[in-house]
Amino acid sequence: MKYSKNKALTFLTMGVAAVSCTSQSAKQEDKRPNILFIMSDDHAYQAISAYGYGLNETPNIDRLAKEGAIFTRACVTNSISAPSRAVLLTGKHSFVNGKVDNVQPFDWDQPNFPKLLQSDGYQTGMIGKIHLDGIPQGFDYSMVLPGQGDYYNPDFLINGERVRKEGYCTDIITDAVLDWLKNKRDPDKPFCLLYHQKAPHREWLPAEKYYKEYTKKTFKEPAILFDDYEGRGTAAKTQEMNILKNQNWAGDSKLYPEVMEKLGIKETSDWGINALKNNLGRMNAEQRAAWDSVYMPINEEFKKIYPTIKSDSAALMRWRYQRYLQDYLACIASVDEGVGKVLDYLKENGLDENTIVVYTSDQGFYLGEHGWFDKRFMYEESFRTPLLVRYPKEIKEGTRIDKLVQNLDFAPTLLDYAGVEIPDEMQGESFRDLASGKTDQWRDAVYYTYYEYPAIHMVKRHYGIATERYKLIHFYYDIDEWELYDLEKDPHEMHNVYNDPAYAEVREMMHDRLTALRQKYGDSDENDRRFLKEYLEAIKR
Structure with a gap:
C-alpha cells in the first residue's frame, strides 16, 4: 500500500500530537x-x-x-x-x-x-x-x-x-x-x-x-x-x-x-x-x-x-x-x-x-x-x-x-x-x-514542654506526656509537683489524681511512658537546666 506525501505527513502529525497529549497527560498526572x-x-x-x-x-x-x-x-x-x-x-x-x-x-x-x-x-x-x-x-x-x-x-x-x-x-x-x-x-x-x-x-x-x-x-x-x-x-x-x-x-x-x-x-x-x-x-x-x-x-x-x-x-x-x-x-x-x-x-x-x-x-x-x-x-x-x-x-x-x-x-x-x-x-x-x-495506626502518646517562666502570666515551667485517656505533667524549677488527669472521667482537668491510690498503676505506667518519650526525643533534666540558665541571663539583659 502506498501513501501520499500528504497522508504520511498527516499520520506523522497525528502521531506527534498523540505522543504530545500522552506526555502532557502523564505530566498532569505526576x-x-x-x-x-x-x-x-x-x-x-x-x-x-x-x-x-x-x-x-x-x-x-x-x-x-x-x-x-x-x-x-x-x-x-x-x-x-x-x-x-x-x-x-x-x-x-x-x-x-x-x-x-x-x-x-x-x-x-x-x-x-x-x-x-x-x-x-x-x-x-x-x-x-x-x-x-x-x-x-x-x-x-x-x-x-x-x-x-x-x-x-x-x-x-x-x-x-x-x-x-x-x-x-x-x-x-x-x-x-x-x-x-x-x-x-x-x-x-x-x-x-x-x-x-x-x-x-x-x-x-x-x-x-x-x-x-x-x-x-x-x-x-x-x-x-x-x-x-x-x-x-x-x-x-x-x-x-x-x-x-x-x-x-x-x-x-x-x-x-x-x-x-x-x-x-x-x-x-x-x-x-x-x-x-x-x-x-x-x-x-x-x-x-x-x-x-x-x-x-x-x-x-x-x-x-x-x-x-x-x-x-x-x-x-x-x-x-x-x-x-x-x-x-x-x-x-x-x-x-x-x-x-x-x-x-x-x-x-x-x-x-x-x-x-x-x-x-x-x-x-x-x-x-x-x-x-x-x-x-x-x-x-x-x-x-x-x-x-x-x-x-x-x-x-x-x-x-x-x-x-x-x-x-x-x-x-x-x-x-x-x-x-x-x-x-x-x-x-x-x-x-x-x-x-x-491506615489507622498512629502514635498513642505525645510529649510537651513549656519553658517561659518567670514571665508574663507566670505559668510554671513544665513538661509532660498525654495519651488518648491520661495526662501526666511535671511542674518544676521553683516547685516540684506532679499532676495526673483521667481525661475520660475528668475532661476539664479539675481533679488531680496523682496521689489517688486507685490510680497507682496508671501513674507508674505514665511515668514509664514519659521516661521513654524523653529518651526517644532526646530531652533531659540537663536540657531544662541549660535553657533555664540561658533564659534567666537573657531576661536580665
Whole structure:
C-alpha cells in the first residue's frame, strides 16, 4: 500500500500530537500538589463552629471540615507562639531546634520544610505573621509582620524592606495572598504558600464591620468560668491569666483611660494604657471616628453600671468575659472571611483539586475556661489546637480523625505530599496515610514542654506526656509537683489524681511512658537546666 506525501505527513502529525497529549497527560498526572498552609494566632478550637461548641459561626473554615478532614485531638509541643512556629518549620521539638521560648533567638540557618520544597522546585511564599526574628529563609517571597505586628495600618517587611500598609491587618494579609496567587505565582511550578494571620492575637482589635456587629452579641459562659482551682496544684493557683484579675482594663477591655480615672479603676500594669494608646494611635481619623462611635457608648454604659457592680466580682467577671469574647470572636470573623475569599479563588481558577489546604493555629487558647485567657499550660484548651485539612485527591469529605497529631508532624507531612525526602533529623511523622484512611495506626502518646517562666502570666515551667485517656505533667524549677488527669472521667482537668491510690498503676505506667518519650526525643533534666540558665541571663539583659 502506498501513501501520499500528504497522508504520511498527516499520520506523522497525528502521531506527534498523540505522543504530545500522552506526555502532557502523564505530566498532569505526576503534577505535585500545591500547598496552602493557613495559620492564625491564638485561634481556639472552641471558636471554630465545625468543632461544635456553639460560640460563633465560621462557615468558610468549616468548608475545610466538610470537604476534608477535621482533627479533634491535634495538639502542640509547646503552647506559645514563636516556639510553636519554629516547630512547624523544622519538624523538631523546641529543645532540639533551639527556640524554647519567645526570648531566645531562632536559627534560620537550620533546615526547614520550605527550604527543602524550594530546593526541589516549589515556588515558596510567606505572608503574614511568623514572630521569629531575622529574615525568613526558604521563601522566594516574604511579606511578614515585624514582631507581633499591628491590627491597624501595620508595617510589613517585604523581602526585608519595611513598608507601611494602610488598612486592617487581616484584610491586608488576605489581599496580599490573593495578589501573590494571581500575579506573583509561576503557574508552571507547584507552590507552597504560608498564609499567616495576626488575628485573633491580643489585644483583639476587630475590623469596623465586625465590631459593630459583635459588640451587640452576648456569648454563653463556660461552665468552669468561676473555677477555684481546688483540685489542682500550685501552678494553676498562682498563674496570672485570670480574665477579671489579669486582663488589662484599657488594652483588653477597651476602657478609655479618662473613664478609668473617673471611676477610680487602677490598671493592672502600664502595659494596658500604653497598648490602647498605641493601638488607637495608629488609626487614621476616619478609623478612629468609627471606633469611637461604638466603643465610646460601651464606656459610657460601663460608667453607669460600675457603681452597682464594683464590689461584685462575679458581675465584673461576667462583664469582662463578654467584652473579651466580643472582640476576640469579631477578629475571627475577619479571618474566616479571608479564608472564604482564598478558597473561592482556588476553586474559580481550577486550583482547588490539586491544592492541599491546611487550617490551624499556633496553639489553643482559653476562652474563659478556668476563668482564663491566654495559653501556655498543657491543659487541654491550650494544648489542643484546631486542625482541618482539605485535599480532594486523597482525603474523603467529612473525615474525622481522633488521633494525637502534633504540630511536630506538619513539616514531614507536607514533604511527604510533595514527594520530597524527609530528613532523619525531623522528629515528627507524616500523617498523610492517616488522613487518607490508608491506615489507622498512629502514635498513642505525645510529649510537651513549656519553658517561659518567670514571665508574663507566670505559668510554671513544665513538661509532660498525654495519651488518648491520661495526662501526666511535671511542674518544676521553683516547685516540684506532679499532676495526673483521667481525661475520660475528668475532661476539664479539675481533679488531680496523682496521689489517688486507685490510680497507682496508671501513674507508674505514665511515668514509664514519659521516661521513654524523653529518651526517644532526646530531652533531659540537663536540657531544662541549660535553657533555664540561658533564659534567666537573657531576661536580665
